[in-house]
Amino acid sequence: MIKNIDNARKIKMGSSFMNSAIALVISLILGMVIIGISGYSPIESYIAIFGVSLGTLKGFALSLSQATPLIFTGLAFAFAYKVKMINTGAEGQLYAGAMAAALVGAYITNLPSGVHALLGFAAAFLAGGLAALFVALCKVYLNANEIIVSLMLNEIIIFFTSYLANGPLKPPGSGVGQTKMIEDTAKLTKLIPQTQLTTAIFIAIITACVLAYLLDKTVFGYEIKVTGHNLKASNVAGINVSKISLITFALSGAIAGMGGAAMVLGVNYRFVEGFSSGYGFAGISIAALAAYNPIGVIFSAFLIGILKSGTITLNRTTSIPVELVDIIQVLVLIFVAAPALIKSIMSRAKKVRSKSSREEHMEVKTSDI
Amino acid sequence: MTFNAEVLYSIVASTLRSSVPLILAALGGCFSVRAGVSDLGLEGMMLAGSFFSVLGSYITGNAWLGLLFGMLFGAVFSMLHAVMHITYRVNASISGMCVNLLATAATPLLLNEIFGMSGKSPIVEAFKKPDWQWMNNIPVVGRILGAQNVLFFVAILLVIVSWIFMYKTKIGLRMRMVSENPHAASTVGLNVTAYKYFGVAMSGCLAGFAGAYLSIGQMNLFVEEMTAGRGYIAVVINAFGKYNPLGVFGGSIFFGFFDALQTIFQNIFPSQLVMMTPYVFTLLVIALGLGGSRGPAGVGKHVDN
Numbered sequence: 078m079i080k081n082i083d084n085a086r087k088i089k090m091g092s093s094f095m096n097s098a099i100a101l102v103i104s105l106i107l108g109m110v111i112i113g114i115s116g117y118s119p120i121e122s123y124i125a126i127f128g129v130s131l132g133t134l135k136g137f138a139l140s141l142s143q144a145t146p147l148i149f150t151g152l153a154f155a156f157a158y159k160v161k162m163i164n165t166g167a168e169g170q171l172y173a174g175a176m177a178a179a180l181v182g183a184y185i186t187n188l189p190s191g192v193h194a195l196l197g198f199a200a201a202f203l204a205g206g207l208a209a210l211f212v213a214l215c216k217v218y219l220n221a222n223e224i225i226v227s228l229m230l231n232e233i234i235i236f237f238t239s240y241l242a243n244g245p246l247k248p249p250g251s252g253v254g255q256t257k258m259i260e261d262t263a264k265l266t267k268l269i270p271q272t273q274l275t276t277a278i279f280i281a282i283i284t285a286c287v288l289a290y291l292l293d294k295t296v297f298g299y300e301i302k303v304t305g306h307n308l309k310a311s312n313v314a315g316i317n318v319s320k321i322s323l324i325t326f327a328l329s330g331a332i333a334g335m336g337g338a339a340m341v342l343g344v345n346y347r348f349v350e351g352f353s354s355g356y357g358f359a360g361i362s363i364a365a366l367a368a369y370n371p372i373g374v375i376f377s378a379f380l381i382g383i384l385k386s387g388t389i390t391l392n393r394t395t396s397i398p399v400e401l402v403d404i405i406q407v408l409v410l411i412f413v414a415a416p417a418l419i420k421s422i423m424s425r426a427k428k429v430r431s432k433s434s435r436e437e438h439m440e441v442k443t444s445d446i
Numbered sequence: 447m448t449f450n451a452e453v454l455y456s457i458v459a460s461t462l463r464s465s466v467p468l469i470l471a472a473l474g475g476c477f478s479v480r481a482g483v484s485d486l487g488l489e490g491m492m493l494a495g496s497f498f499s500v501l502g503s504y505i506t507g508n509a510w511l512g513l514l515f516g517m518l519f520g521a522v523f524s525m526l527h528a529v530m531h532i533t534y535r536v537n538a539s540i541s542g543m544c545v546n547l548l549a550t551a552a553t554p555l556l557l558n559e560i561f562g563m564s565g566k567s568p569i570v571e572a573f574k575k576p577d578w579q580w581m582n583n584i585p586v587v588g589r590i591l592g593a594q595n596v597l598f599f600v601a602i603l604l605v606i607v608s609w610i611f612m613y614k615t616k617i618g619l620r621m622r623m624v625s626e627n628p629h630a631a632s633t634v635g636l637n638v639t640a641y642k643y644f645g646v647a648m649s650g651c652l653a654g655f656a657g658a659y660l661s662i663g664q665m666n667l668f669v670e671e672m673t674a675g676r677g678y679i680a681v682v683i684n685a686f687g688k689y690n691p692l693g694v695f696g697g698s699i700f701f702g703f704f705d706a707l708q709t710i711f712q713n714i715f716p717s718q719l720v721m722m723t724p725y726v727f728t729l730l731v732i733a734l735g736l737g738g739s740r741g742p743a744g745v746g747k748h749v750d751n
Contacts, residue, residue, distance in 0.1 A: 114559060163539050219733065221733075224486060225486075226732055228675060229678065229682075229729050230725075230729065232674075233722050233726060233729070236718045236721050236725075237719075237722060240718035240722075243718065355550075358547055358550075361547070362547075398558055401555070403551035403555075404548075404555060407547045407548045407551050410540075410547065411548075414537070415534040415536045417534045418530070
């Protein structure tokens with residue numbers, strides 16, 4: 078019996094992997110059109126993008142450091158989606174977390190270095206979690222649409238943190254909206270000098286592993302999955318659906334908040350107004366590409382990180398648009414979300430192919446008879 | 447700032463001005479929800495409308511043709527939502543977000559590819575404020591309406607026409623039936639899919655119109671992410687107005703007022719806090735339980751053919 082379930086699971090994972098892989102390939106092919114319109118050779122450009130990102134130490138480090146916040150936001154979306162809630166608030170939670178980490182980093186002093194950085198992450202965890210908890214409360218008790226509430230809260234958090242960075246928290250003499258530099262003890266250790274790659278990547282990977290363990294090996298994880306599959310049945314089974322939804326969504330926001338801490342403690346060393354280039358929304362595609370599997374998120378975030386790092390590097394010398402990656406992300410989301418769409422594309426492609434080989438089949442059939 | 451009749455006039459006039467895009471987008475939402483499809487993609491359709499109306503005006507040199515272009519591409523973007531949700535049965539929230547994310551990613555790219563500019567487009571031919579001398583002679587009303595763009599009057603006309611369509615015509619009744627109970631509608635022989643596609647296409651046109659109002663109605667260029675969440679606010683207004691064109695109209699004026707308050711507060715409070723107000727207000731409306739009204743019973747339900 079257990080073996081059967083395991084097999085079924087393997088088959089399911091296999092098919093979702095194929096689905097993601099096909100979606101990715103189609104999206105990359107469509108991305109070629111954009112590169113072509115920009116006046117570059119698509120295939121050479123992809124070779125250059127992957128070559129720079131994977132073939133050079135700097136490029137590889139940039140890919141990983143670009144992937145770091147994406148792992149957090151991807152995990153955030155994937156985790157909330159386990160209870161079929163859609164966390165479009167990761168962008169705001171990221172900003173809330175970043176501000177919390179920047180405050181802890183700058184205004185708490187005399188702490189040992191590791192402890193200080195961890196405290197920054199804890200503050201970000203709390204800030205992101207509280208932001209998400211508000212949304213979840215609106216959803217559970219007011220039956221509000223969590224997507225809309227999250228998006229409104231995003232704007233509020235982004236404007237409010239921007240106010241803080243331009244007003245009360247702005248260090249004297251600073252031109253742009255930012256907070257005071259954090260203490261050295263709060264800074265994360267760089268893994269490769271002169272890159273942005275820090276120990277934050279380990280924290281991201283550990284978080285993914287913890288979530289995977291939580292979902293697969295604990296009672297709480299089981300309750301989350303049951304809640305996500307069937308609300309009515311889980312209520313009947315004695316699972317407190319409201320409680321599970323609230324905790325899951327708050328944790329999802331907390332994880333996105335940690336992404337903000339990773340940016341502040343590892344990259345910018347302070348809260349900088351408008352620091353996120355859409356990491357929150359990228360998380361949606363990354364989670365979908367990983368079929369909402371926490372470990373898968375690490376890889377899909379790395380993949381998007383490779384594309385980002387490659388286009389950023391190439392953009393310095395060519396005019397291949399950096400928006401290319403954003404478009405590819407959306408395309409991936411579209412194709413992953415609509416497996417039936419992929420199937421119909423594939424079957425149409427097959428029809429075209431089989432038309433040419435149909436005559437051969439006919440011959441085989443007649444000879445069989 | 448002293449409070450006098452001048453200030454009052456300007457508040458009312460700018461309330462009406464800010465409510466136009468909300469009216470149009472939320473009206474589009476009405477069509478979508480009243481055909482049984484969630485309206486979460488309004489923001490993206492609106493943003494597409496903003497960009498393509500500028501492009502249309504740039505190519506043709508005519509603001510009306512620009513508007514047509516904007517509506518057309520609003521509808522094109524809405525078809526992504528329609529195909530994903532209606533034909534391929536994707537969760538409507540996800541397909542709506544796909545439209546929003548695609549528009550957010552595609553507009554800066556197109557801005558770069560077509561105009562070679564980033565952040566904003568070149569200045570194009572836009573709708574001019576009408577110069578109606580006779581209106582200025584009417585006291586109070588004339589001064590307020592005289593400050594409106596011609597599109598304001600088109601928007602009001604569209605609200606009335608939409609209301610008549612939905613509540614006084616046979617097709618409107620059938621469309622609402624699809625949203626209330628698609629199975630019953632299908633049983634009596636209605637083409638549920640066609641009605642749904644129609645509702646979504648209408649929402650795309652109207653959201654495109656709303657976007658065009660922002661770019662070539664109020665301004666004369668496209669600015670990146672210029673819709674600034676108005677499409678999402680329109681979703682809330684639609685629920686607030688009980689998915690009825692007249693309710694939506696009232697709701698939009700209400701929300702437009704809080705948008706207009708920005709102009710008054712901008713000299714008193716820091717700009718970031720002022721820009722926060724429409725979103726805070728929207729959240730308050732939701733928190734007071736006014737934004738969570740249930741839509742038609744059959745929204746999101748599919749019929750197997």
